[in-house]
Amino acid sequence: xxxxxxxxxxxxxxxxxxxxxxxxxxxxxxxxxxxxxxxxxxxxxxxxxxxxxxxxxxxxxxxxxxxxxxxxxxxxxxxxxxxxxxxxxxxxxxxxxxxxxxxxxxxxxxxxxxxxxxxxxxxxxxxxxxxxxxxxxxxxxxxxxxxxxxxxxxxxxxxxxxxxxxxxxxxxxxxxxxxxxxxxxxxxxxxxxxxxxxxxxxxxxxxxxxxxxxxxxxxxxxxxxxxxxxxxxxxxxxxxxxxxxxxxxxxxxxxxxxxxxxxxxxxxxxxxxxxxxxxxxxxxxxxxxxxxxxxxxxxxxxxxxxxxxxxxxxxxxxxxxxxxx
Numbered sequence: 001x002x003x004x005x006x007x008x009x010x011x012x013x014x015x016x017x018x019x020x021x022x023x024x025x026x027x028x029x030x031x032x033x034x035x036x037x038x039x040x041x042x043x044x045x046x047x048x049x050x051x052x053x054x055x056x057x058x059x060x061x062x063x064x065x066x067x068x069x070x071x072x073x074x075x076x077x078x079x080x081x082x083x084x085x086x087x088x089x090x091x092x093x094x095x096x097x098x099x100x101x102x103x104x105x106x107x108x109x110x111x112x113x114x115x116x117x118x119x120x121x122x123x124x125x126x127x128x129x130x131x132x133x134x135x136x137x138x139x140x141x142x143x144x145x146x147x148x149x150x151x152x153x154x155x156x157x158x159x160x161x162x163x164x165x166x167x168x169x170x171x172x173x174x175x176x177x178x179x180x181x182x183x184x185x186x187x188x189x190x191x192x193x194x195x196x197x198x199x200x201x202x203x204x205x206x207x208x209x210x211x212x213x214x215x216x217x218x219x220x221x222x223x224x225x226x227x228x229x230x231x232x233x234x235x236x237x238x239x240x241x242x243x244x245x246x247x248x249x250x251x252x253x254x255x256x257x258x259x260x261x262x263x264x265x266x267x268x269x270x271x272x273x274x275x276x277x278x279x280x281x282x283x284x285x286x287x288x289x290x291x292x293x294x295x296x297x298x299x300x301x302x303x304x305x306x307x308x309x310x311x312x313x314x315x316x317x318x319x320x321x322x323x324x325x
């Protein structure tokens with residue numbers, strides 16, 4: 001975002017790959033009564049665009065972050081009862097739809113990872129570039145903080161988390177340093193952890209790949225919020241909620257998320273028939289049609305407008321059959 005007019009505050013975030021998301025979902029959302037789910041409401045940029053672009057559609061939007069829900073409620077207030085905002089994690093989608101009496105939806109959008117608001121609010125502890133309490137909970141009303149993970153998890157569990165969720169090659173070195181330091185004084189703030197990581201890593205590892213704390217912070221955030229296990233349940237649930245002709249679009253920001261999304265959508269787009277059948281019976285036919293060739297990337301213009309779009313990967317699919325009975 002540029003700051004050419006400092007006297008005029010700009011919107012707090014630019015929705016990532018907005019035009020492409022709208023284009024992917026458009027064929028499913030034109031009919032009156034279409035329901036679209038924004039599974040990751042955040043600051044409401046995608047939701048506002050969905051409601052504006054598809055005036056016949058109804059929106060159901062989920063977020064686990066109570067602060068995001070408050071801000072988005074103001075932003076979406078002009079749309080009245082076309083927008084239903086729900087405090088929920090996105091793997092709770094089936095329960096939310098059930099409570100609302102909605103059997104099938106025509107569109108689902110996921111914009112994964114950390115919202116702009118969570119990154120920009122220093123006190124949330126998501127950003128390694130500024131000192132803040134090590135919290136990292138997307139829903140601050142529940143769960144354990146990143147500081148509690150660092151201070152209480154056994155060393156073996158910390159190594160596993162850094163390797164699995166941060167793809168951190170030097171997990172053992174970092175954890176050895178964490179364990180030494182936490183015995184001296186428990187961790188509470190991000191700057192101390194960033195400094196510890198800088199000291200623990202070999203000099204050669206500091207020269208590439210951006211901030212050396214990035215992978216550790218990602219790993220802690222995923223652990224604190226259970227992001228991958230939630231996503232593992234949420235994407236199949238969203239596909240299951242789609243009506244025939246309904247569409248799903250998923251924006252992910254790191255390889256672990258994208259791989260999981262790819263696997264779910266690819267499985268839905270594949271036949272389940274035993275090999276060698278001359279004709280594939282209906283119950284084995286694919287349930288999904290992929291709408292993107294691999295993962296689509298943001299354009300250079302989009303990245304110039306919003307640097308947080310740079311790692312984004314977009315995948316989409318259309319529901320073409322009901323599940324076999």
